Amino acid sequence: MPADENRPDLTDLDEGAPHEGHGGSHPATAPGPGPRALAAREVLRDVPRVPGAPKPDPVLVADGVVRRFGGLTAVDVQHVEFQRGAITALIGPNGAGKTTFFNLLTGFDRPDEGSWTFEGRSLARVPAHRVARRGMVRTFQLTKALSRLTVIENMRLGATGQVGERLLSAMFRRVWRGQEDSNTRRADELLRRFKLDAKREDFAGSLSGGQRKLLEMARALMTEPRLVMLDEPMAGVNPALTQSLLGHVKDLREQGMTVVFVEHDMDMVRDISDWVVVMAQGTVVAEGPPDAVMADPAVIDAYLGGHHDAPLTEEDEAEQIAAAEAELERERDQEVGR
């Protein structure tokens, strides 16, 4: 492929996005990689960088998962494994099928074909609430705050195994009060961490978009999950808060949780993920450690076929235009050839 030389690396592509405080300038929330982060990277070092690569200790394994919407095949994942205790980013251009794949894995949608296991047990045809109870919780790209419940009630709702949620014991406060109090303490602790404690008594519907994202994530953590699936957790959250949110996500890993998240911001992906899986047009096209993946021509192809961030410097722009033109040329040639 002759165009390869001028093709930018994805890393260059989003040099454009100015993220103050990136790199080492946020020691307050991210005091260097923790022991689990190092362990996760160490373990993943020897994993082959090919789509569907087997992992040493996979917690979630999907096989031949296909979802069609009429004529459109939104998801067609041959094989993919997610390493336990690691932060895995799922990236890909708009419409790549990331959200649909999340929906399938968490029981919110049914695949046309395929099977997948979580901690070794099959999750095919398991309803969404059972998936959550097994320890795999997800958040939504379009945030789902429960508007006419207060922030603290949203949080309490997240706790699992509540005696007071059973109809017969619900009427007797004595039975559930103790549990409610301890859930509330845990909720308050999380709210503090997510800087929502000032909003405790407000209706969730009165929060801003970014605050709702935070609330949704905090609420999901109330379920005490072992695997957290976040669909664009940072979208709409301001840069300062993003830093602390990144810190929280890293904390999850330090606490032994597995995190799979969808994100479009490459800086963020590079910052926190141990492994990156790239989807395009429903399939996994590449996977590997962040830096390797972002330099992968297949990934750049996938992105340039879709959209990419606006460049900042003129050199960057010129470089990208050249790359895009080369791309177009190649596509035209292919079309003619067909």
Place this chain on the structure above:
Amino acid sequence: MDWSSILGNTARAAIGLETVIYALAAIGLNVQFGYAGLLNFGQAAFVAVGAYGIAVTVTVLGLPFWLGVVVGLVAAVLLAVLLGIPTLRLRADYLAIATIAAAEIVRLTVRSATLRDQTGGSSGLSGFAEGFYDLNPFTPGQSYGFGPWVFGARLAWILVVGWVLVAVCCLVVFLLMRSPWGRVLKGIREDEDAVRSLGKNVYAYKMQALVIGGVIGALAGFVFGVGRASVQPDLYGTELTFFVYTVLLLGGAARVLGPVVGAAIFWVALVLIENVLVQAVGAGYVPDWLMSSTQVGQVRFMLVGLALMLLMIFRPQGIFGDRRELAIDAR
């Protein structure tokens, strides 16, 4: 115009039989619609099932009246489950359509000629309430109460039982809705996928809400049937359901006492307007070409409708509603 009679009738309406019936039916609907967000447009069917449960058990089967109450309640549970199984997994509007149809099916079935021996056809059944009035602790022929609220022994008895039922139902709703169970229900009303993602079995909760609301609706039917000492199928039509919605929205949905206050206001308004119109027409204050005394029945509903429209414009959250919540809806 006889204002003392107008005001007396109006005052009695505030705690009268209709108020009890509509309050109970609306408390049930509040559990379903107000808290869980279930669009049950067939509350009339649950009321009918409660009323006919007693009527058929006593008159046709010759069994004691308390057994009729049990039959009515069990039938309400069955109806709720039957309606819920196919529709609660679907989008909210399917339940609305299914319930509206089910209510008509129930009404048309009990009024069908084929079942005349069992349900009395279009004229209904009567003579099943004596078992209830045999238990009356009040002495027949005497009247009870104070001020304008003086009732005969029979009416006093059913009103006491009715208001005790209202109080118990309100207490149950209060206890349930301050509990984590009630929180799940309110969560489902807001966004059931979010609640599902937190590990709650949304389907089971919706079913429980539908059943509880239906059973409370059947209690309304019990007061309705026994209070009139008869059941007639056409009293359980779709307009009953719509009035129950009116009552609920008037008082404020998702408030424990909303349905009770709503029912009282609804019937006070209706009785006041009717009495004033009847007297005004009788005294010749209203010209004949505008309204005759036989048209008062319709006109009062028009005026109540107008009053409701004004209320919804100026106080859309109902009497007890919270404006803060409403502001959120508008986003």
